[in-house]
Amino acid sequence: IADLGCSVGPNTFIAVENILEAVEFKFQSQGLNLQIPEFQVFFNDHTLNDFNRLFKSLPQTRRYYAAGVPGSFYSRLFPNASINFFHTSFALQWLSRVPKQVVDKNSSAWNKGRIHYSNSTDEVARAYEAQHAEDMECFLNARAQEIADGGMMVLVIPGRPNTLPHSDSLVNVSFQLIGSCLMDMARKGLVSEEKVDTFNIPVYIMTSQELEAAVERNEHFSLEKLETIPRTLVSSTVSPIQLVVSHMRAGSEGMIKQQFGEDILDELFDLYRKKLEEQSSIIASGTETAITFLAVLKRK
Numbered sequence: 381i382a383d384l385g386c387s388v389g390p391n392t393f394i395a396v397e398n399i400l401e402a403v404e405f406k407f408q409s410q411g412l413n414l415q416i417p418e419f420q421v422f423f424n425d426h427t428l429n430d431f432n433r434l435f436k437s438l439p440q441t442r443r444y445y446a447a448g449v450p451g452s453f454y455s456r457l458f459p460n461a462s463i464n465f466f467h468t469s470f471a472l473q474w475l476s477r478v479p480k481q482v483v484d485k486n487s488s489a490w491n492k493g494r495i496h497y498s499n500s501t502d503e504v505a506r507a508y509e510a511q512h513a514e515d516m517e518c519f520l521n522a523r524a525q526e527i528a529d530g531g532m533m534v535l536v537i538p539g540r541p542n543t544l545p546h547s548d549s550l551v552n553v554s555f556q557l558i559g560s561c562l563m564d565m566a567r568k569g570l571v572s573e574e575k576v577d578t579f580n581i582p583v584y585i586m587t588s589q590e591l592e593a594a595v596e597r598n599e600h601f602s603l604e605k606l607e608t609i610p611r612t613l614v615s616s617t618v619s620p621i622q623l624v625v626s627h628m629r630a631g632s633e634g635m636i637k638q639q640f641g642e643d644i645l646d647e648l649f650d651l652y653r654k655k656l657e658e659q660s661s662i663i664a665s666g667t668e669t670a671i672t673f674l675a676v677l678k679r680k
Contacts, residue, residue, distance in 0.1 A: 381444070382422040382463050384453040385471025388430050389437045395467055396421050399534075400443060403465070419444035424457060426450065428634075452476060454518045458526040466523055469536035473551070475582035476515045479507035483578050492577045495559035497584075498552030505546055512584040516594040524600035524679065533601070533677040535591075538611070541669060542587045549585045550666030554628050557659075561651045562640075570647070571640050579639045581632060588673060595677060605676040612667065620663050621656045625649055 381399055386392040400419055407416045423434060427450040438446055449457050453468070454476040481489035482497070482504050489503035497508040523533060540549040547553070559576075566573040588606060595603050618626070629649050637645060656662065 381419060381465045381467070382424060382449070382458065384424045384457075384466060384468040385474075386423040386425050386429070386434065388433045391469065392423060392434075393437070393439055393442075395469060396444065397439075399465060399467060420447070421445065422447050422449045422458070422463075424449040424451065424453060426452065454515050454522070456522050456525065460525055461528045463526050464528050464531045466527060466531070466533040468534075470538060472516075472519070472535060472537045473583050473585060475508070475511050475584055476518070477511070478580045478582045479511040481507045482580050490577075491580055493559075493563060493573075494556075495562060495576065495579050496552065496555035496581050498546045498549065499556045499559075508584050511582075512586060512590070513594065516591075517597065520594060520598040520601065524598065527679045529679055531679045532604075533679075535673070535675040535677065537591070537673045537675065538585060539591070539608070539671050539673045540585050540587055541671065542589050544587075544669050546585070548666075548669060550624075550663075550670045551583065551585050553662055553666055554624060555581050555583065555632075557655050557662075558628065558632065558636075558648070558652055561648055561655060564651065565644065565648065571644060575639055579635075581635065586673075591673060591675060595675075600680055601677040602680055603675065604678050605674070607674040609672045609674060611670040611672050620667070621653065621660065624656060624663060625653045628652070 381396065383392050383395060403419075404416055407413065421444045423431075423446065425431075429450070431448045431450065434448065435446070451457050453471070479489070481487040482491040484490055487503075489501070489507045491497070491500050491504045494500050494504075497504045527533065538551060540546075547556070562571060562576050562579075563573075565571045566576050588608065592603060592606065595601055629645075633645055633649075636648065
């Protein structure tokens with residue numbers, strides 16, 4: 381079993397436990413209690429992931445052997461036909477890199493003054509779409525070689541409805557506002573405008589049609605199931621706005637820190653929170669269209 385884009389837990393441990401329970405139930409339901417196999421679980425993420433923290437958090441009562449596999453899941457990670465089950469959750473929205481055209485001043489897709497494609501030109505959107513299609517091809521080709529015949533792959537991916545414009549997706553609107561905050565800070569001289577012009581978030585929110593097309597082009601997997609699950613912002617301790625701020629900061633502050641330095645983070649996300657409060661309808665309308673795809677693929 382391999383969990384791709386595992387981060388540091390605890391979500392990855394919950395997912396692995398669910399997978400193990402499902403496999404054990406399958407064996408038991410077929411009267412094969414004595415033949416339940418041993419489990420080897422590989423936790424994968426980028427080399428900058430805190431694997432030490434991950435390993436320190438491993439459940440003491442786990443029923444599997446654990447190992448870390450650093451590297452990008454857009455390339456090969458495992459030997460041929462060595463994995464029976466792949467899982468990835470909320471990771472495939474991240475592109476392998478920012479499209480080169482959007483940071484090229486001589487390109488028609490130069491994304492000056494913005495940090496994302498969602499509120500930009502058609503050329504920028506097409507550059508992101510092309511990068512996403514290329515990445516999905518690399519991802520599926522790599523997994524097709526690594527997975528055993530008949531192996532399964534479960535993908536949990538944030539998405540948007542097929543008819544929803546890029547600019548109306550909650551995630552995309554959130555990045556628009558962060559970009560707006562950075563430009564406000566640039567006008568005040570708090571950050572360099574040139575640094576804003578060369579900073580883009582490598583996140584693409586796909587549709588179910590794009591996912592289905594990627595699987596069809598690959599030809600190595602059958603799409604056994606594709607469900608659309610509504611996403612809700614629910615917390616008993618914080619407001620929906622604070623929940624959005626926390627999620628966006630957790631996902632993007634590493635890149636922002638690398639580009640602009642750590643000193644701006646608190647002020648940036650405080651300004652972001654204020655903009656969300658001023659435009660609170662964004663949360664309500666965005667939540668209505670926020671969806672997650674659950675895709676189950678099987679190796680042909």
